[in-house]
Amino acid sequence: MKKTNRIFTVLIFIFLYIPMAVLVLASFNTGKDITDFEGFTFQRYVELFQDEHLLKLLGNSLLISILASAIATVFGTVAAVGIHGLKPKMRKTVMTLTNIPMTNPDIVTGVSLSLLFVFVGTKMLGQRDSLTFWTLLIAHITFNLPYVILNVMPKLNQMDVSLTDAAMDLGCTPVPAFFRVTLHEILPGIVTGAIMAFTMSLDDFVISYFVSGLDFVTLPVEIYSYTKKPIQPRVYAMFTLLFALIFVLMLTMNLLQLRSDKNKTERRGKTITKGQRYFRRLAALVCLLALLAGTGYLAFGTRQEIITLNIYNWGQYIADGSDGSMEIVKAFEEKYPHIKVNYSTYDSNEIMYSKLSNGGITVDLIIPSDYMIARMIQEDMLLPLDFDNIPNYQYIDESFKNTAYDPENKYSVPYTWGTVGILYNTKYVDEADVTGWELLWNEKYAGKILMFGNSRDAFGIAQYLLGYDVNTTDRAELDACAEKLKEQKPVLQQYVMDEIFATMENEEAWIAPYYAGDCLVMMENNENLAFYLPEEQGFNLFIDAMCIPSCAQEKEAAELFINFLCDPEISAANMDWVGYATPISEAKQYLDPETVSDPVAYPGDETLVNGTNFTYLPEDISRYMESLFMEVRND
Amino acid sequence: MKKNNSALLSTPYILWMVAFTLIPLGVVVYYALTDPATGEFTWGNLRDLNQYWGVLGQSIGYSLVSALICLLLGYPVAYYIAHRSPTAQKMLYMLVMLPMCMSFLLRTLAWVGLLQDTGIINDFLAFIGVGRIQLIRTPGAVVLGMVYNYLPYMILPLYATIVKIDHRLVEAAEDLGCSGVQVFGRVILPLSVPGILSGITMVFVPAVSTFYISQKLGGTDTVLIGDVIERQFKQGNNPNLGAALSLVLMILVFICTGIMNRFGSDEEGGVIA
Numbered sequence: 001m002k003k004t005n006r007i008f009t010v011l012i013f014i015f016l017y018i019p020m021a022v023l024v025l026a027s028f029n030t031g032k033d034i035t036d037f038e039g040f041t042f043q044r045y046v047e048l049f050q051d052e053h054l055l056k057l058l059g060n061s062l063l064i065s066i067l068a069s070a071i072a073t074v075f076g077t078v079a080a081v082g083i084h085g086l087k088p089k090m091r092k093t094v095m096t097l098t099n100i101p102m103t104n105p106d107i108v109t110g111v112s113l114s115l116l117f118v119f120v121g122t123k124m125l126g127q128r129d130s131l132t133f134w135t136l137l138i139a140h141i142t143f144n145l146p147y148v149i150l151n152v153m154p155k156l157n158q159m160d161v162s163l164t165d166a167a168m169d170l171g172c173t174p175v176p177a178f179f180r181v182t183l184h185e186i187l188p189g190i191v192t193g194a195i196m197a198f199t200m201s202l203d204d205f206v207i208s209y210f211v212s213g214l215d216f217v218t219l220p221v222e223i224y225s226y227t228k229k230p231i232q233p234r235v236y237a238m239f240t241l242l243f244a245l246i247f248v249l250m251l252t253m254n255l256l257q258l259r260s261d262k263n264k265t266e267r268r269g270k271t272i273t274k275g276q277r278y279f280r281r282l283a284a285l286v287c288l289l290a291l292l293a294g295t296g297y298l299a300f301g302t303r304q305e306i307i308t309l310n311i312y313n314w315g316q317y318i319a320d321g322s323d324g325s326m327e328i329v330k331a332f333e334e335k336y337p338h339i340k341v342n343y344s345t346y347d348s349n350e351i352m353y354s355k356l357s358n359g360g361i362t363v364d365l366i367i368p369s370d371y372m373i374a375r376m377i378q379e380d381m382l383l384p385l386d387f388d389n390i391p392n393y394q395y396i397d398e399s400f401k402n403t404a405y406d407p408e409n410k411y412s413v414p415y416t417w418g419t420v421g422i423l424y425n426t427k428y429v430d431e432a433d434v435t436g437w438e439l440l441w442n443e444k445y446a447g448k449i450l451m452f453g454n455s456r457d458a459f460g461i462a463q464y465l466l467g468y469d470v471n472t473t474d475r476a477e478l479d480a481c482a483e484k485l486k487e488q489k490p491v492l493q494q495y496v497m498d499e500i501f502a503t504m505e506n507e508e509a510w511i512a513p514y515y516a517g518d519c520l521v522m523m524e525n526n527e528n529l530a531f532y533l534p535e536e537q538g539f540n541l542f543i544d545a546m547c548i549p550s551c552a553q554e555k556e557a558a559e560l561f562i563n564f565l566c567d568p569e570i571s572a573a574n575m576d577w578v579g580y581a582t583p584i585s586e587a588k589q590y591l592d593p594e595t596v597s598d599p600v601a602y603p604g605d606e607t608l609v610n611g612t613n614f615t616y617l618p619e620d621i622s623r624y625m626e627s628l629f630m631e632v633r634n635d
Numbered sequence: 636m637k638k639n640n641s642a643l644l645s646t647p648y649i650l651w652m653v654a655f656t657l658i659p660l661g662v663v664v665y666y667a668l669t670d671p672a673t674g675e676f677t678w679g680n681l682r683d684l685n686q687y688w689g690v691l692g693q694s695i696g697y698s699l700v701s702a703l704i705c706l707l708l709g710y711p712v713a714y715y716i717a718h719r720s721p722t723a724q725k726m727l728y729m730l731v732m733l734p735m736c737m738s739f740l741l742r743t744l745a746w747v748g749l750l751q752d753t754g755i756i757n758d759f760l761a762f763i764g765v766g767r768i769q770l771i772r773t774p775g776a777v778v779l780g781m782v783y784n785y786l787p788y789m790i791l792p793l794y795a796t797i798v799k800i801d802h803r804l805v806e807a808a809e810d811l812g813c814s815g816v817q818v819f820g821r822v823i824l825p826l827s828v829p830g831i832l833s834g835i836t837m838v839f840v841p842a843v844s845t846f847y848i849s850q851k852l853g854g855t856d857t858v859l860i861g862d863v864i865e866r867q868f869k870q871g872n873n874p875n876l877g878a879a880l881s882l883v884l885m886i887l888v889f890i891c892t893g894i895m896n897r898f899g900s901d902e903e904g905g906v907i908a
Contacts, residue, residue, distance in 0.1 A: 009715040012708060016734050016786065019745035022755070026748075034748035035755050075648065082645025094649060100656045103836075103892045104885060105844030107861055111868065111881045112659035119662050142655040145648070174640065199736045205847070210868065223740050224847070231744065239741050246736050250729050258722060354872040447769070454870070492855045493772065508753050619672070626871050633866070634690055634858050 020243065027236035033506060034236075044237040051234055058238065061219040062295040064133075065201030068140035073194040075141070076148030081182070083149070084156045095153075098146045110210030113139045114360070117211065122359040128551050131213030131360035139211045140204070144197035151193035155186040195253075199246075213361040214310060214344045225315070225345065231502075307339045309557045312352060312363045314544070315345040315498045316518065319577035326573040332564050339557050347497035348454035350626070356381065356549055363549050364558040367415050370543050371456060374405040374616030382411045383548045389559035392566035400543060400583040404615050412545035413562050416517065416580035419603060419611055420457065420540040421533040423500075423519040425510040425526075436534040437465040439511060446491040450503065450512035453495035455629035456614060457540070458485060461513055464538045471615045475624060482628040486635055495633060504529060515542075516600050517580030523600075524579075531600045533607065541611030543583070660885070666878035680879035687863060687880065691887070694859040697774070698842035701781035702835045705789040708782070709834065710827075713793035717800075728794065735787045743780055743851050750776055750852070772854030780848040781838075788837040796830025797823070832895045840888055860884055 022034065027045070031038035048054065083094050101109055114131065121130020159182065167177040183190075205220035212221055223235065311329075321327030329341045346352040349372040355361060357379075368376065376382050387393055393413060400414040422439060433442055440449055440461065452458040462481035463470045472478070493509050501518070503509045505526045516531060523529045533539055546562045548555055564570060572590035575582045581602050582588070588596050595601055617625070670677040716727045734742065749755045750771040757767040770776060800823060808818045846861035853859075860880065867877030 005711050005715050009712045012712050012786070013730065015783070016731070019742045019749070019783070020734065020737065022745040022748060023741055026745075034745070035751070035753060035758065075651075078644050079648030081641055082643065082648065085641035086645060087642075094645065094652075097649070097652050097656065100652075100660075103840065103888060104656075105840055105861075105888055107844045107846070107864055108663075108881045108885045108888075109656075109659075111864065111877065112663045113655065114868075115662045115666055115874065115878065116655075116659040119665075138655060142651070145652070203736060203738060205738075205740055220738060220740060223738060235741070239738060243737055247733060250733060254725050254729055258725065348870065350870050350872065354868070354870055357872060358868070358874060447772075489855050494855060506753055508751050623672070623873075626873070630863070630866065630871055631686060633855070634687065634863055 023236050024240045024243065026233060027240040029233060029236075032233060034231075035506075044233045045241075047232075048234040048237045048241075054234065054238065057217065057219045057222050059295050060216060061202060064136060064140055064218060065198050066292060066295060068137055068144050068201045069194055069197035071137075072141050072144035072148050072197050073190060076145045076193065077152055077186070077190055079145070080149050080152040080156060080186075081178070083153065098149050101143045102146045102150070106204075106206035107210070109143060110139075110207040113142070113207070114210040118358060118360040128553065129213070129215075129360070129362045131211065133216040136208060136212050136216060136218075139207055140201050143204070143207060144201060147196045147200060148190070148193035151196065152186055152189040155189035156182075159185045214312060214355075214363065215308070215342055215361075217344070307554055307557050308342050309339050309365065309554050309561060310342045310344075310363050311365045311558075311561070312344055312346060312355075313365075313367050315347050316501065316521070317345070317367065317578060318343075319574045323577065325577035326570075328565070328570065328574050331570070332561060335564070336557075336560060339554075339560070341561075349456065350454050356551065359551075362551055362553050364552040364554045365546060365561055366549055367544050367546050369614070370403065370405040370545070371614035371616060373412050373545060373547060375619075375622065376547070376549070377406065377411055378616060379619070381550050383550055383552060383555060384410045385413065385548060385562070386555075386559060389556060390563045390566065392563045395566055395568055395571075395584045395586045397583050397585050403543065404613060405543075406545070412547045413566060414543050414545045414583040415565065416575065416578065417541070417543045417583055418516045418580050418601075419533055419607075420460070420513060420515055420542065421519070421531055423504060423512050423514050423522060423529055423531055425504070425507060425528050426530050427507070427528045428510045434532050436537050437461050437513075439532075440513060441465075441488050441491060442511075443491055445511055447493050448510040449488075449492050450494060450496050450500055450509045451485075451488065451492050452513060453497045455626050457513070458495075458629060458632075459625055460540050460614065464534065464540075467537075470538075470540070470612055471617065473618060473621045475621075478621075478625055478628060482632055485629075485632045489632065489635065515580070516603075517578060520579040520598075520600055533603070535607060535610045539611050541608060541613055543613075544580075663878045663881055663885075666875050667882050669875055671873050671875040680876050683876055684879055684883060687860070687883075690858055690863055691860050691883065693857075694843050694861070695887070697777055697781065697857075697859065698839050701778050701785065701842050702789075702838040704778065704782050705786050705838045706831060706834065709786055709789035709793055710831075713790050713797055713830075714823075716790075716794050717797040724798070728791070731787050731790050731794075739784055740847060743784065743848060746776075746780060746783065747771065747851050750779075771852060772857075774853075774857055776852040777849050777857050777859075780852040781842045781845065784845075784848065785838040785842055788841070789834040792833040792837060793827065793830040796827045796833075800826045828898070832898055836892055836895045839891060843888070844884055 025037060026034045028040050028042070029037050030041045030043070083091055086094065113135075117130050117135045121127045121135075163181050163185065164177050167181045168174065172180065203220065204218075205224060208218050209221050209224060212218065319325040319328050321330065329343055333339060333341060346355065349368050352366060352368060353372060353376070356363065356366075373382070390413060396414055400417070401409050406412045422434070422437070424434060424439070428448070429439075429445065433439055433444065439445075440451065442449070452461070459478065459481050460470050462484040463472070463477075466477075466480060466484060468474075468477045468481070493503075496503065496512070500509075500512050500514055501522060504512055504522050507526070507528070516533075519529070519531045523531065546565065548558050552558060565574065566584065568584050568586035569590055571582050571584050572587040575587065576591060576595070579601070582591075599607070667680055668676055668678070670679060712731075716724055716731075719727060747754070751757070752767060752769070752771070754771070756770060761767050804822055804826070805818055808822045813821065843859075844861045846859065846865040849857050849859045849862055860883075864877050864880045864884070867873045867880065871877075
């Protein structure tokens, strides 16, 4: 019995530690994929310490968790002493209040706080920027407080009241009595509470995910968005280091505690001299200050610039310096040293729209698609551009001006254009089956098909398949499309957006509809992939354009950035990495001639006539489509 | 007189908690009862909840199954730890805590790497000639993810309860002729009920509201209530329906903890081990 129990316990520990072992192993892997161990290297650790972005996020996380846990510890301890002095009935009520954040699911806490901040900040105070560092800090303090109180309260209850009474009888006033007697007795509770609060803060994802804006993001929130793309192995290196750090911390804490338990009896009676005590306090204070300064430097060290330009763009949609490309953002910052770019990403028009219309954030530049631009113009969510600041607008081809979504060229400057087709793996998919959009419904490939995770693109495919107009406002047609999409669900592996990069490249899935430019990038990484455009049934022809949303605060800097991207040479360098087509003919001379003649990237006119643009849908139809899509996914 | 003075110290805290826990919940109720487009009062969001009962039921089902599996797996472990020497107890306790401190996103991703069709386990199965089997995107994978992530939340309170059981009671039962099984069934198990209840609550609450686990390990039909809420806020642009759904989730969790508290002891700080 005892033996089986021991074996069972060992097995459970193995179960708990297997995924961690996988991550640690992955940090030493020369290959990029977590599943194939190709060779041993320390390179990922070197990369980690060169990655300013990642280090800054780590600094953000440490800053918020140290500050939040420190404030919560002091505030919570004081409160616990107060609660201890309350009348029993009142005390019970307050403890119930304390338990609310503990028992409430994290998602509810996150949602309720973000709604509160947006409601008070945006609706009542009329601020644009209501989700900031400070609101995130408030949220963290709020969920940290109960940990401190619930750890300190039991110690206060255990404490012998006669101790403080004795101190006061001996002439102590209440405040020194607290510091000399009470604090000493409840210190273990305070320390445990502080450590718990710190680790909870550091690892919190759900609450931060709902409460943070775009300008101050913590590591877990960023990791959540990373996981959609093939994750960079240096993240595993960071995990391994953090793991080692926390392991050593906990181990020393345990050992120290054990030693002090052992020595307690021997040491009693010995007194520490005043000098020693002050030295210890000083040492602790210095350590704390050093830690704060360090994280503060990590988080804020690079922030002395005058202007911060907040860019909110699709993921994988600007050359980032990888694979020998030009790092566009950096090049821009070098040209305009007074501007610092804060770059964040979304992976569908709908996510971007939600984030902006929910309010609470500042964004200076976005790159939505045609139909979304039309919708945002209609809803007064875009600012007219000052074309005096964008002289490079002259390079934009005439065919991309006076478009249906922005007929007067007031609000947008085209960034890229492209088609939506089907990406499939020739190793597994029979060419004979590649006949049209119905491939995405083919039961032969059940479990290996991906589908768009946003309503407009998903409905578009159903509309092409059923022969409906993609800009219809007929609810019955939309209902029929929803039925068609429900029919597809059993053969689908998942609804995705940018996750597609990882899953198609490692052949976890074989068939997926996506944007041609991204398909080209994936085809480069896996030669079994091919692109197909269902010309007869029709396909979406889209333009993504740069716009300035009405919540922008640095309009002129944003216009400078737009102008920078319209420079033919920059545009070519950018498109070379992004894979999409440029609306600037001038730029083509700088591109690889093979790319320019590739029909996937630059389809000929005879193909393009079969494409259709998505245009503006009235508000109620957009909402109706979104709710139908939710229904499909929740079915 | 001293008591009244120190009681004042709790006032800022009470104000803080009212401002940042009670009022936000009021705002959730406000959003749940207003129309997304016009901002006027409506019952519409609550009516729309009708299509989500299935999802809610599914979430409760998955979380209950996970909580029970956690109990079955966690009890022997907690029991084992509680009967070690004090030093060993401290070390083992730390080893159970440690995974909780590491990014749960990355740990869940590691499971994706293990379970996917081209993943480590399937590569191994293919290598030894068994052939690949569907592991990921199944209900089992979601339950596995929940059990894996929340098992420590079960072990820790169970351990805290078992370790406090007075050993003399066990000896007394043995002296009175109880067999090993009887001692366990009649003495140890009834005395660990508070730990069991607190463990179940601590697993159930995060499991029922998760969205990351089901997004990464589930398929198109393992939609949980957390997914729906996340999507309403982040993609569907309908915070009002999202608020209504959060409200339902909150009420559900309060009912559950209420039931658990009724059976368990309502000691202060009972939630924390």
